[in-house]
Amino acid sequence: MRKTRFLAGVGIVAAGLLGLTACNSGTPGAAPGASEGSSDEELFEIASDVSIEGSPTFDRIQDRGGVVVGVKEDQPGLGFLDVTTGERTGFDVDIARWIAGSLGYGEDDITFQPIASANREQAIVNGDIDYYVGTYSITDSRKEQIDFAGPYFVTGQGLLVAEDSDITGEADLSADTNVCSVTGSTPIQNIKSNFPGVPTTEFDVYSACVEALLNGQVDAVTTDQAILIGYAALYEGELKVVGEPFSEERYGVGLEKGDDALREHINTLFTDGGETWQAIFDKNLGASGITVDQPAVDAY
DSSP, X not given: OOOOOOOEEEEEOTTOOEEEEOSSSSOTTSOTTOOTTOOHHHHOOOXXXXXXXXXXXXXXXXXXXXXXXXXXXXXXXTEEEOTTTOOEESXXXXXXXXXXXXXXXXXXXXXXXXXXXXXXXXXXXXXXXXXXXXXXXXXXXXXXXXXXXXXXXXXXXXXXXXXXXXXXXXXXXXXXXXXXXXXXXXXXXXXXXXXXXXXXXXXXXXXXXXXXXHXXXXXXXXXXXXXXHHHHHHTTTTEEEESOXXXXXXXXXXXXXXXXXXXXXXXXXXXHOHHHHHHHHHXXXXXXXXXXXXXOOOXX
């Protein structure tokens, strides 16, 4: 059995904030795989003299003099807040910064607003945020209330296992492999429905599943592969993502419904900015060892 490990610095507040400090080497709170000297200036430039005709969201941003972005802050490598330093890191966070930069606004002009998953559509509809970037899957039901730019990332349910595990994908799940996920989540329901003979363990947060995996109490953790890649990068050499995704989730940028001008602006940014997209991925998730291609946008 592997030596017992514990996640350091885990704290949950009423809003669901998770603070997690890496146990591996590196700067606490830094994006997995990022160098200490990495900065937005090395990834993209802040645009000037930007004009987006017909975008109510952009008009609101200009009137305010800043951007309000909805994010997550409990997902290492994607959207993470170090509660000690106040530093925000992650692939999604840098995508949000890139979009803000294309609108002419730098870090000092961005307000990051954590929004619970269940409240995302309402926050956009109410105008509480200008756009949302945070493992936000594009679905037909959500498009009834809001619009999406992207997708900027395509993922699906995957498996995180120990570096020395014999599990290579979902086909290896059996009565001898205990799989962990979050109570009430789609991934845990998928395991129960499609792999009825596989024992499961459930916690309220994924960090508890990762702790159980590091301690050898479970054999795999399952959720969206993008989230698992973040943990694999955080625990490089100890954990790995295996197999191919066995569902599909297309992450998009949530926008006010009918703001075609802003959606087109962001889609053009993604289409023309392949090198920047790759640099953001490499900075935040490159240490996972997983190769992911930038998806084509859906100009619906």
